[in-house]
Amino acid sequence: MELAGTSAVVTGAGNGIGRAIALALAAEGVNVAVADIEEDAAARVASEAAEHGVGSLAMRVDVVEEDHLRQLADRAWERFGSVELLFNNAGVIHPMKPLVETSASELDWCFGVNVGGVMNGIRVFGPRFVASERACWIVNTGSEHSLGVPHLQAGLYTATKHAVLGLSDVLRRELPEGVGVSVLCPGIVESTLWRATERRHEAYGGAEPGNELGAAAMALGLPAEDIAARALRGVRDEEFFIVTHPHVVEIAEERWRGAEAAFAAQAPRYDGDEQYAADNVLARLSGSA
Numbered sequence: 574m575e576l577a578g579t580s581a582v583v584t585g586a587g588n589g590i591g592r593a594i595a596l597a598l599a600a601e602g603v604n605v606a607v608a609d610i611e612e613d614a615a616a617r618v619a620s621e622a623a624e625h626g627v628g629s630l631a632m633r634v635d636v637v638e639e640d641h642l643r644q645l646a647d648r649a650w651e652r653f654g655s656v657e658l659l660f661n662n663a664g665v666i667h668p669m670k671p672l673v674e675t676s677a678s679e680l681d682w683c684f685g686v687n688v689g690g691v692m693n694g695i696r697v698f699g700p701r702f703v704a705s706e707r708a709c710w711i712v713n714t715g716s717e718h719s720l721g722v723p724h725l726q727a728g729l730y731t732a733t734k735h736a737v738l739g740l741s742d743v744l745r746r747e748l749p750e751g752v753g754v755s756v757l758c759p760g761i762v763e764s765t766l767w768r769a770t771e772r773r774h775e776a777y778g779g780a781e782p783g784n785e786l787g788a789a790a791m792a793l794g795l796p797a798e799d800i801a802a803r804a805l806r807g808v809r810d811e812e813f814f815i816v817t818h819p820h821v822v823e824i825a826e827e828r829w830r831g832a833e834a835a836f837a838a839q840a841p842r843y844d845g846d847e848q849y850a851a852d853n854v855l856a857r858l859s860g861s862a
């Protein structure tokens with residue numbers, strides 16, 4: 574998809590990957606709406622974006638609140654006239670711990686932001702993109718955690734990022750041609766994700782100090798600017814999977830090898846087995862087969 578002359582909305586754009594995406598877009602001449610739960614950070618990035626001579630706006634948005642996304646869409650359309658790109662990027666990670674020690678409120682928080690926030694963006698912007706009849710694109714930020722299990726102690730986070738891959742894969746098949754979808758799947762990136770608990774809502778347990786191990790690990794990650802450059806290239810090339818860290822292929826392969834071996838041992842193919850394929854069952858029910 575051609576980026577020149579378009580306008581974009583980026584959530585979680587006050588810091589890290591979202592900030593780098595917003596600034597990379599601005600450098601390409603794309604107008605950009607910078608949305609973040611941290612209002613000051615959003616304002617800083619919007620004024621950095623404006624230095625590229627594009628239109629920009631900053632807005633405090635909590636992606637858990639569908640209404641915030643509606644207001645953001647209204648403001649972006651009002652300011653730019655149209656919007657063609659949505660980066661559903663805001664995300665959080667819970668303190669590192671085994672799944673059995675995670676709490677119900679950590680689950681609600683991580684799923685609320687990482688999955689609910691992405692769905693709110695899709696629900697608000699998806700119908701507008703379809704109605705606009707312009708070429709549009711939605712990028713949902715997943716992770717290497719969308720493709721397998723890169724490391725332990727982040728189980729809820731892993732589950733949310735699998736969900737982002739799943740819903741993105743459905744969405745790309747449901748939307749009409751002209752509205753594309755990508756899932757961005759980075760490994761470790763320099764960012765402030767380790768500070769996620771400092772921004773945690775009262776409803777989910779309130780703020781607590783960030784994760785020092787996470788801070789040290791993320792300081793060793795790929796620069797966010799690299800991820801942003803790959804994200805823009807992915808949209809230009811209309812790729813569904815946007816991948817960034819070559820070693821992550823092993824994580825995806827390990828998942829697939831496990832599934833493949835299980836099928837070979839327990840459920841090998843046989844002639845006529847496709848009678849149970851959901852598509853065929855539904856076609857028989859609808860009388861089209």
Ligand SMILES: NC(=O)c1ccc[n+]([C@@H]2O[C@H](COP(=O)([O-])OP(=O)(O)OC[C@H]3O[C@@H](n4cnc5c(N)ncnc54)[C@H](O)[C@@H]3O)[C@@H](O)[C@H]2O)c1
Nearest residue numbers: 585587588589590610635636663664716761762764765766
């Ligand atoms: N940093 C990594 O190693 C890494 C790797 C793969 C994927 N990711 C994903 O990339 C995305 C961006 O994270 P990042 O690494 O740049 O971290 P980051 O913390 O630097 O940026 C995330 C931004 O989202 C904002 N945010 C948090 N909760 C929000 C909410 N409810 N509503 C609106 N904004 C909110 C934060 O204020 C922050 O500015 C996330 O979805 C994250 O899961 C990060």
